[in-house]
Amino acid sequence: MKTKYVYLDNAAATRLDERVLKAMRPYFFQKYAVATSEFAYTPGIEAREALDDARQNLSGALNADPEEFIFTSGSTESSNMALKGVARALAEKQGKHIIVSKIEDFPVLHSAQALERQGFRVSYLDVDGTGLVNPEQLRAAITGDTILVSIQQANQEIGTVQDIINIGNICRDKGVLFHTDATHSFGRLPLDVSKTPVDLITVAAHTLHGPKGVGGLYIRRGTPIAKWLDGGFQEFDLRAGLENIPGAIGFAKALDLVTPLENEQLKAMRDHAIERILAEIPDTTLNGHRHNRLPQNVNISFHYIEGESITLHLDMHGFAVSTGSACFSRSLQGSHVIYGIGGDHERAHGSIRITLGRYNTLAEVDDLIQTLAVVVRELRDISPLGKDSSEEV
Amino acid sequence: MKFPYNETVLEHFRHPRNVGKIEDADGKSIEGSPACGDMVAVYIKVAPETNTISDIKFESYGCASNIATGSIITELTKGKTLDEAKKITWQQASDALGGLPKIKAHCSVLAIDGLRSAIQNYEERHGLVKEKEPTTVPIVRKRLKKVMNPIAGLDIVQTNLVKDIKVKAGKVRILVDLPEKHQFAPAIKEEIREKIEPLWDVKEVVIDFTE
Secondary structure (H helix, E strand, O other), X not given: OOOOOEEOEOOOOOOOOHHHHHHHOHHHHOOOOOOOOOOOOHHHHHHHHHHHHHHHHHHHHOOOOHHHEEEEOOHHHHHHHHHHHHHHXXXXXXXXXXXXXOOOOHHHHHHHHHHHHOOOEEEEEOEOOOOOEOHHHHHHHOOOOEEEEEOOOEOOOOXXXXXXXXXXXXXXXXXXXXXXXXXXXXXXXXXXXXXXXXXXXXXXXXXXOOOOOOEEEEEOOOOOOOOOEOOOOHHHHOEOOOOOHHHHHHHHHHHHHOOXXXXXXXXXXXXXXXXXXXXXOOOEEEOOOOOOEOOOEEEEEEXXXXXXXXXHHHHHOOEEOEEOOHHHOOOOOOOHHHHHOOOOHHHHHOEEEEEOOOOOOHHHHHHHHHHHHHHHHHHHHOOOXXXXXXXXX | OOOOOOHHHHHHHHOOOOEOOOOOOOEEEXXXXXXXXXXXXXXXXXXXXXXXXEEEEEEEEOOHHHHHHHHHHHHHHOOOEHHHHHOOOHHHHHHHOOOOOHHHHHHHHHHHHHXXXXXXXXXXXXXXXXXXXXXXXXXXXXXXXXOEEOOOOEEOOOOOOEEEEEEEOOEEEEEEOOOOOOOOHXXXXXXXXXXXXXXXXXXXXXXXXXX
């Protein structure tokens, strides 16, 4: 075991930036009061102001107004609220049809399935071999009773970035609301609501070296959406519950710390990793789009071997990565994203996702590739597949 | 650190015993599970005078539990008679490894299937098999004992997931006591198909869920 452990699963969770913690700290120990109205006590007013500032910064990054941004407990809640909140608001008035892509992350996909069980109709759009939705297929899928389209900005596993401006324009044309899950792209890719016709956006702090358990939902002014949690009047009377002020402060700070330079560096490391792995390790396939891709995402299938074995070996060598293998998943199903892009079972079985973050270096990526080459060779040595005589048995 | 695999399993995973092919094997098999995607190949050499396994090797396209189980069964069976080897169960292999996670039972049971199939392959090649039997409910039930219930780590027959079996004119109908939407329903369904479809006289397998 190496002395230093290298974490390369930043799509799952990220290390908190110390500067984020520093910004959050006073809101645990000094300014811990609940955000109150301006007619109450001083600490409450201070808390209110801090929350407003955080909201201002986060909404501002989307070029939205603060009143259009509510805080949630994370991207799972945000996407649940977007789909189910709109469904509840429009089911009687407009219709019961929702469109999502097949490769959405589980909060969107499983919310859609939950609505299906309640009598909604859901269309699951195919994607091409790189993970892109076909805009004309989307246009054709929209019918008179369609109320919402939910297509992510970038994919959680293979990093493919959709053309959400085009998708948004189609939805606008057809008079249908558009939600995008930007959990993995917020801060990493541009998203401006004055340029992108989008009505709801899911964002989260945990992918940006911010705290876990904090997310947000952008809701364009006038978007019909049902109140999500009943209780008090917090978050513009849409989501009751004591505000997570340290979390909100941490989220705003985390976003503030992301720079264009950092995103360029991630992209350079990504390209370096993709090029080296494909060139140096035989029988490998890149999953996702080569260029329309999150700057931090690498996803490659290693043929003839299984992903859990790869991740376990890498873990023993001091590297954390993820896999789309069925053996790794809690449902014993291979990655729906790899199947969605037309990959077979074998491609999902040997797929490895490497996601980069602020604390990774090029030297670490090179170390990983060196170790990966050895692990892949060893596992292939014991595999019955990929050898000349393997077909005869 | 609390890891789902114990040290013995990890040791066999890191340094699997008896890996590779036997080019002039007397019996060989490849068993695969589309449900989890793992595969195991088993090769045996048999000493005919004693009817014992004189050499055994395996290859694995699978996860850690698959590799570790493949490794342990080669140790458990070398030098054993074919009848003794046939009787080795998944539980014995798991015990020899100090226990496997329940959810991984279906990946590791493949190695046992591979061993039995390699022996069967040897017996078929050497004219030691009886006439083909027509498929009956007890035969289907016996096969279903190889399908693992990932919730319990035991097979689906023992855990009462199999509510009904019907066999009629090449058509096998199995009722599984799970909601169709259950997280493991697709995996179990695929694995049942994989076990029942190869029966020589089965033309169709229908799997129903209770909800």
